[in-house]
Amino acid sequence: MTNPQVQRTHELMLNAAGSLLSAGGPEAVTHLRVAEESGVARATVYRHWSTRADILLDLLRRGANLSLDPPSGDLALEERVTGVLEAFAAALRSEGGRTLSAMIGLAEWDEEVFNALERMTEFGPRILRRLLAAGVDDGELVQGTDVDMLADRLIGPLYLRRLLYHDDLTDGYVGRLASVTLAPHLVS
Amino acid sequence: MTNPQVQRTHELMLNAAGSLLSAGGPEAVTHLRVAEESGVARATVYRHWSTRADILLDLLRRGANLSLDPPSGDLALEERVTGVLEAFAAALRSEGGRTLSAMIGLAEWDEEVFNALERMTEFGPRILRRLLAAGVDDGELVQGTDVDMLADRLIGPLYLRRLLYHDDLTDGYVGRLASVTLAPHLVS
DNA sequence: CACATATGATACACTATGTCTCATCTAAGT
DNA sequence: ACTTAGATGAGACATAGTGTATCATATGTG
Structure with missing residues (x-):
């Protein structure tokens, strides 16, 4: 209408x-x-x-219309990943985190809610996976890196701390998380 | 009574x-x-x-009375960590996962629920942190490893996949997660 | 201006909440 | 076995919220 x-x-x-x-x-x-x-x-x-x-x-x-801007292309991969994760953390810190908390319980028993939640939450990870996949193609990340799992390992801790621990997602935490998780997969 | x-x-x-x-x-x-x-x-x-x-x-x-047995001491650290994570994943796969989903939403607005949830959910991570801290002391993990964050990085993806993605937590996934996350921190 | 549609106001039956009373049943001590 | 305190069962009551329906009024569109 x-x-x-x-x-x-x-x-x-x-x-x-x-x-x-x-x-x-x-x-x-x-x-x-x-x-x-x-x-x-x-x-x-x-x-x-x-x-x-x-x-x-x-x-x-x-x-769900919180659009994470794709990061500018002339930064190093780690900075771009950190940027995406910080935007993600900011979304979780805002009202989005509360809405998400409410929805998780509903999504468990209502498929329609689950699908909507999926559409909302897959947006961040998708950008991240694309970024990481591009990193593998460019040679910034070592060949054979499991991009999906790497994305899980970058995002999972953020959800854990926000939803279960109700901890602040400081930029410092996000930076250290990105750094320590990415390091072993970076070439050079 | x-x-x-x-x-x-x-x-x-x-x-x-x-x-x-x-x-x-x-x-x-x-x-x-x-x-x-x-x-x-x-x-x-x-x-x-x-x-x-x-x-x-x-x-x-x-x-919350699902007790994760502490793993036997004569295994390598990676095997012990994997054992804890698999028990954890099993708890999330069972009814515990559904209860947890329901509670997360309530805990956001009810402090009493949050405290109870904290007591229930801190049990797994605590065992894991103790295991990792012991690993640092024994020299199996490199000095200076951030044990708390390492625990987050091992557990976070499990919660992410179970609560948000409704994915199965297969033992294969748990094993790969433990392996790829621990590897850079192992001495040997 | 006229028509279609959305809204406001109100009524009705129904489910669930939260509190209360009193009769009955159960557990525990004598 | 008897007694008593405490717990439960059964039911009443006022209230909040649900879901549907009706009809008058207000709003948008051609």
Whole structure:
């Protein structure tokens, strides 16, 4: 729908849902509260989303638009990787981390949520894998490097610290992680 | 309470809650359904846990009793680490993974859940860190190895694949992960 | 301006929550 | 065996949220 009225109410409600999610978690996102918080009639909330999961999915999709800029090509591979990981860490530090926490639990039992989550989260790793694959082609990384696993090994610790430990993802940590993980695979 | 009647109903209800969580996620664990599923009066469920989070917390505590056996001392460090990681992966593959998924979202907004989750999840990494620290002391790992980060780098990818990608944690993957991550830090 | 569509307001039946009361059952001590 | 404290069962009650439906009103578009 391109109807501006629809877009307006939709955005109003989605903003309210975002506040509710951020403040009280997924359970706080109810049709009633979204209606109250956004000043929209309850029936309208149902017209846009029939279930709570649909609201959260939409929220997730909107949050997925955090675009990680591909790094400039004239830096050394380690700097480019570090740049991507720092942008990734920044996304996890922001509201994206909270949304992600909420979604992981839902995705376990709702395939639709899982697919949406996959689309959101595969974006960072994909850039990283491409970067690493290019590094192998260019001879910056040793031949035979398992690019997929290397990407897991760079990203996994970030998720671990953010989602499970609730630790800050400082740039220092990210830099050391990139450095120590990449080092054995760098040529020269 | 040591009252056997209390223990009996408590266990009945927890088992029911476990089934509900496993089948339908955290949202499916309601006082009413736990009562129905366990054949206990609804009021009794409230008497044991006043909120849903309390039920899930108890479930989490019970699940936390998965004890990872410390590996036998006469293996090479890489084999011992691989053993710990495989036990860890097995725990994530089982119901523990589902419970964990559910808890991550709750822990984001409920400090009590977070603390319980921390107690449950720190167990594996602690064994691993101790193993790695011993490796440094024994000279099997190079001096100056960042043991905490090395543990993150070994565990992070497992969580990433299980919680976000819903991938199987095969022993092959775990072995390769341990091998490629440890290799640069091994002396010999 | 007229029409289509979205929204607001309200009603209804239903599920779940959280608290309360009182009768009944169970466990433990005498 | 008797008694008593504590736990449970059964049910009532007010409240929050769900999901659907209806109809008047407001908004956007041709």
